[in-house]
Amino acid sequence: MxxxxxxxxxxxxxxxxxxxxxxxxxxxLGGRLEDLGFRLTRETTVxxxxxxxxDAVRAALERARVVAVSxxxxxxxxxxxxxxxxxxxxxxxxxxxxxxxxxxxxxxxLGRALTESRRRQALVLEGAVALPNRAGAAPGQRIELGExxxxxxxxxxxxxxxxxxxxVIPWLRAHFPDVRPPARVIFQLCGxxxxxxxxxxxxxGFDPAPFELAYxxxxxxxxxxxxxxxxxxxxxxxxANMVRxxxxxxIYTEGREDLAAVVGRALQAAGATVAVAESCTGGGIGRRLxxxxxxxxxxxxxxxxxxxxxxxxxxxxxxxxxxxxxxxxEEVARxxxxxxxxxxxxxxxxxxxxxxxxxxxxxEKPVGLVFIACADASACEVRRRQFxxxxxxxxRWTEQHALDLLRRRLRRLSS
Amino acid sequence: MxxxxxxxxxxxxxxxxxxxxxxxxxxxLGGRLEDLGFRLTRETTVxxxxxxxxDAVRAALERARVVAVSxxxxxxxxxxxxxxxxxxxxxxxxxxxxxxxxxxxxxxxLGRALTESRRRQALVLEGAVALPNRAGAAPGQRIELGExxxxxxxxxxxxxxxxxxxxVIPWLRAHFPDVRPPARVIFQLCGxxxxxxxxxxxxxGFDPAPFELAYxxxxxxxxxxxxxxxxxxxxxxxxANMVRxxxxxxIYTEGREDLAAVVGRALQAAGATVAVAESCTGGGIGRRLxxxxxxxxxxxxxxxxxxxxxxxxxxxxxxxxxxxxxxxxEEVARxxxxxxxxxxxxxxxxxxxxxxxxxxxxxEKPVGLVFIACADASACEVRRRQFxxxxxxxxRWTEQHALDLLRRRLRRLSS
Numbered sequence: 001m002x003x004x005x006x007x008x009x010x011x012x013x014x015x016x017x018x019x020x021x022x023x024x025x026x027x028x029l030g031g032r033l034e035d036l037g038f039r040l041t042r043e044t045t046v047x048x049x050x051x052x053x054x055d056a057v058r059a060a061l062e063r064a065r066v067v068a069v070s071x072x073x074x075x076x077x078x079x080x081x082x083x084x085x086x087x088x089x090x091x092x093x094x095x096x097x098x099x100x101x102x103x104x105x106x107x108x109x110l111g112r113a114l115t116e117s118r119r120r121q122a123l124v125l126e127g128a129v130a131l132p133n134r135a136g137a138a139p140g141q142r143i144e145l146g147e148x149x150x151x152x153x154x155x156x157x158x159x160x161x162x163x164x165x166x167x168v169i170p171w172l173r174a175h176f177p178d179v180r181p182p183a184r185v186i187f188q189l190c191g192x193x194x195x196x197x198x199x200x201x202x203x204x205g206f207d208p209a210p211f212e213l214a215y216x217x218x219x220x221x222x223x224x225x226x227x228x229x230x231x232x233x234x235x236x237x238x239x240a241n242m243v244r245x246x247x248x249x250x251i252y253t254e255g256r257e258d259l260a261a262v263v264g265r266a267l268q269a270a271g272a273t274v275a276v277a278e279s280c281t282g283g284g285i286g287r288r289l290x291x292x293x294x295x296x297x298x299x300x301x302x303x304x305x306x307x308x309x310x311x312x313x314x315x316x317x318x319x320x321x322x323x324x325x326x327x328x329x330e331e332v333a334r335x336x337x338x339x340x341x342x343x344x345x346x347x348x349x350x351x352x353x354x355x356x357x358x359x360x361x362x363x364e365k366p367v368g369l370v371f372i373a374c375a376d377a378s379a380c381e382v383r384r385r386q387f388x389x390x391x392x393x394x395x396r397w398t399e400q401h402a403l404d405l406l407r408r409r410l411r412r413l414s415s
Numbered sequence: 416m417x418x419x420x421x422x423x424x425x426x427x428x429x430x431x432x433x434x435x436x437x438x439x440x441x442x443x444l445g446g447r448l449e450d451l452g453f454r455l456t457r458e459t460t461v462x463x464x465x466x467x468x469x470d471a472v473r474a475a476l477e478r479a480r481v482v483a484v485s486x487x488x489x490x491x492x493x494x495x496x497x498x499x500x501x502x503x504x505x506x507x508x509x510x511x512x513x514x515x516x517x518x519x520x521x522x523x524x525l526g527r528a529l530t531e532s533r534r535r536q537a538l539v540l541e542g543a544v545a546l547p548n549r550a551g552a553a554p555g556q557r558i559e560l561g562e563x564x565x566x567x568x569x570x571x572x573x574x575x576x577x578x579x580x581x582x583v584i585p586w587l588r589a590h591f592p593d594v595r596p597p598a599r600v601i602f603q604l605c606g607x608x609x610x611x612x613x614x615x616x617x618x619x620g621f622d623p624a625p626f627e628l629a630y631x632x633x634x635x636x637x638x639x640x641x642x643x644x645x646x647x648x649x650x651x652x653x654x655a656n657m658v659r660x661x662x663x664x665x666i667y668t669e670g671r672e673d674l675a676a677v678v679g680r681a682l683q684a685a686g687a688t689v690a691v692a693e694s695c696t697g698g699g700i701g702r703r704l705x706x707x708x709x710x711x712x713x714x715x716x717x718x719x720x721x722x723x724x725x726x727x728x729x730x731x732x733x734x735x736x737x738x739x740x741x742x743x744x745e746e747v748a749r750x751x752x753x754x755x756x757x758x759x760x761x762x763x764x765x766x767x768x769x770x771x772x773x774x775x776x777x778x779e780k781p782v783g784l785v786f787i788a789c790a791d792a793s794a795c796e797v798r799r800r801q802f803x804x805x806x807x808x809x810x811r812w813t814e815q816h817a818l819d820l821l822r823r824r825l826r827r828l829s830s
Contacts, residue, residue, distance in 0.1 A: 014629055015629070015631040015638075016441060016442070016445070016458070017441060017445045017454075017455045017456070017457075017458065018445050018446065018449045018454075018455070018640075019442055019443070019445045019446020019447070019449055019450075019671065020442070020446075020631050020638060020671075021442065021631060021633070022437055022438070022439055022441075022442045023437070023438060023441060023442075023458075024437055026431060026432065026437075026438065026460060027431070027434055027435070027436065027437045027438075028434070030431070030432045030433050030434045031433065031434020031435075032434070034433045034434055035434075039432075039433075040432045040433070041432070041461075041462065041467070042432075042459065042460065042461050042467065042471070043431070043432065043438075043459070043460040044457065044458070044459050044460075045441060045457065045458040045459075046456075046457050047456065048629075052456070052457065056457070059474070075610070075613070076609075076613060076630060077628075078629055078630075112610065115614075117613075118610075156632075158804055158805065158808065194491075195490070195527065195533075198490070198491060198532070199530075213492075214429055214430070214463075214493055215491060215493075216430040216435050216436060217571075218436070223430075223435060256434070256435075276698075276719065278698065278701075280705075281702070281705075282698070282701045282702045282704065282705025282706070282710075282714075283691075283693065283697070283698025283699060283700065283701030283702040283705070283717075283719065284698060284702040285698065286693075286697045286698030286701075286719040286721075287696070287697045287698040287699040287702050289697065290695075290696075290697025290698070290719075290721060291697070291806070291807065291810075293772075293773055293774065293806060294774070295697075295721070296721060296722065299697075299721055299722075300721060300722045300724075300725060301718065301719040301720050301721035301722050301725040301729075302698070302718075302719045303716065303717075303718055303719070303729070304691065304698065304701040304705075304716040304717045304718070304719065305716050306701075306705060306710070306711060306714055306715060306716035307711065307714075307715045307716050307759070309715075309760065310715060310716040310759055313758065313759075313760075314716075314718070314729065314758065314759075343728070343729065344722070344725055344728075344729075345724065345728075356705075357708075358708055359708065359709070389573055390573065391706070391708060392706065393573060395706075
């Protein structure tokens, strides 16, 4: 049995509470911990207020073995995390020689002066271990308190990630060698609603016990998770096989890979390329495909055909088809996919045209109506979909279903 | 003086702690509250565990007048927020007749059965007011506890937002009529680093007192905020004028509008249109421009010219230029901007070509090197930029600086 080590995160920063920024640290930290067999049990966000930071860390230390504190390590006057922790633990702040030297080198490289406020970034609590920061200026800190430990990490996401990977995770692994990754299977599905998935499992008499079964739905995506103790892998594999059999090709991957990466691998395996013709998504499908490093091996590019004239000029959609059927129609989607494939010299052409809203809907063609087409040398499939939600939600659904249409085509090809 | 009403958020959901999802509720709620003169003072995230939810809500009620609780109102077995609150407050759960009727109508519309697990969504705490949900199934709840109040909101972001706008904000306004919006100015800048902004203000002897001065940097963007009490508007206006004078056209907007929306308004005002040619951003600039409702008035579309052959075929970049200069070069960026402008019949052509990484860099052309070009009928400006960071960060910087180049061009035109 895994004796779970509970870990909490205290995030600091007014920008996380006043509408400026989304807190991405909890997702990053939680995901990495879960992979390793640890568990993020709580996250608390407070502003740049010494008393609030100290109070949140104090409460977290009462519950958790490890407390990570993020943000407030920069050079400006609202960076008060060091002072808050010094006050809470009754420790002085001292300038760390190696960190100060690293700051000196960094600002020299940038051609900037090492001002007094920038020097503050080398301050660490007395007795703390300074954790070098390869992605920025302020070092992290590790503060051991008997059985418990505080890690202090910078707020900028790239720096938070660097300190996490370089210092926090190696320490956790070394310090808790008995913690093993959980038995876990994560399924990603496209093309089925959460409530339908629940019903399908119930109708098949699926009983997850003794495992945790959890769902998470987002536009165009459903995640199903099964999780148990490290020594339950064999029993979990049986349950996972039942899920695989029930959902078959609705499952596009196991793990957390983006659908665009799955499509990219399938293209690479097939030695094929794709080009995209995007109207309502405005470039979002291309952006997701090119987020994958190495995508130039299988992504040619495409056309953002927002104005109707471009559908004709760059994609060869006949103007009388546009006039007769309207830009949001099965036939225009088909012509866009065929056109972009030919113009870009790709094996597959993927096209979307729809009404993302909030305006532009009619009785016959309401907001959320989208046509998605996938063409290869021999055929072109078109799907009509009616999505619900605001502009961004409709666009996200559309991206996801377009990528999924290509994935299913490539899958049939390889089976 | 504004007697500030403190508000806390308790977010529930395993997906927020295990790496699956980012919590967007805190940003939405915090931003809306800040606009109105309230303040989100703390956010706590816990998993789908009754005891943890109850503990977090109990602690929040000790500090705050208003506690918002999100998530865990769905039909599945891991939706336990109702039970957690019932246990904490010692109240029974009862089926709300109007909510059950709304569920019945909703599932009938969707052609689905109102199963026992779906009926659970109509359960509210005894004495609570059910808050109709126009964006989903489960109603929200308002639970008054003497001086304090708990609002319960569904987790899906569209439903959270609907309940917030329809029920929470109207109640706060009615219940706290004396709360007034703060005196506040928010500046958004592109083209200046945080540390340079700090130095420029210091060098000019700028003293923010008695106002709060805060910074928030993200790739390609710097936010500077000044905030004070509602009755300090006149004094704040003077301070704001000093900031305006110091940063001049580096400020692209005041408020929280996206740079793409600022560019869109400037194009609309000029009666002009733009087309984009994107290599390393892969469609990201087009996606941001088309995120703005009504963008078809000023956005024509463009070309995702990822493969070099498309830069020639769709943008008329001479193949000998590509061979001689390389795809990531000033001359290719220029030709792309001129080409996309002509091909798309736009007034402005905006082009980017760069090395987003992680591979593909050389000594001469390292990862992060980007050329950004903006063409109109008479000229084409090209900027060479060296960005730092991972693939997504470089792409984000590139999007932002490309939009900013066009903004500055339009600004000079109108001044």
